[in-house]
Amino acid sequence: MKARVTVTLKSGVLDPQGQAITGSLKSLGFDGVSAVRQGKIFDLELGDADPADARLALAAMCEKLLANTVIENYAIELV
Numbered sequence: 001m002k003a004r005v006t007v008t009l010k011s012g013v014l015d016p017q018g019q020a021i022t023g024s025l026k027s028l029g030f031d032g033v034s035a036v037r038q039g040k041i042f043d044l045e046l047g048d049a050d051p052a053d054a055r056l057a058l059a060a061m062c063e064k065l066l067a068n069t070v071i072e073n074y075a076i077e078l079v
Contacts, residue, residue, distance in 0.1 A: 001045070001046045001047075001048060001049060001051070001054055002044070002045055003046055003054060003077065004044075005041070005042040005044065005061075005075070005076055005077075006039060006040075007039055007040040007042070007062070007066060007074045008037060008039035008073055009037060009039065010071055010072060013071045013072075015036075015038060018035070018037045018038045019036075021036040022036045039072075040066075044058070046058075054078060058076045059076065062074040062076070
C-alpha cells in the first residue's frame with residue numbers, strides 16, 4: 001500500500017521561506033502570486049494491507065517524527 005503525507009504550517013505561523021518564494025516569483029515577473037506557504041510531502045510504501053491500520057500507523061509516524069504538531073498540520077492520503 002502506498003501513502004502520501006502532506007505537512008503544512010498552521011495558519012498564523014510565520015513562513016519566511018514562503019515569503020522568500022513569493023518575493024522571488026514577483027521578481028521573476030509572476031505578479032499574480034500574492035502569497036506562498038511551503039510544506040513537505042512524504043511518499044511512503046507500507047506493507048500493511050488494512051487501510052484502518054495503515055492510517056493509525058501513519059498518524060503515529062506524523063505525531064512522533066514527520067510533523068512538528070505544535071506548528072504544523074498533516075494530512076494522510078492512501079493511494
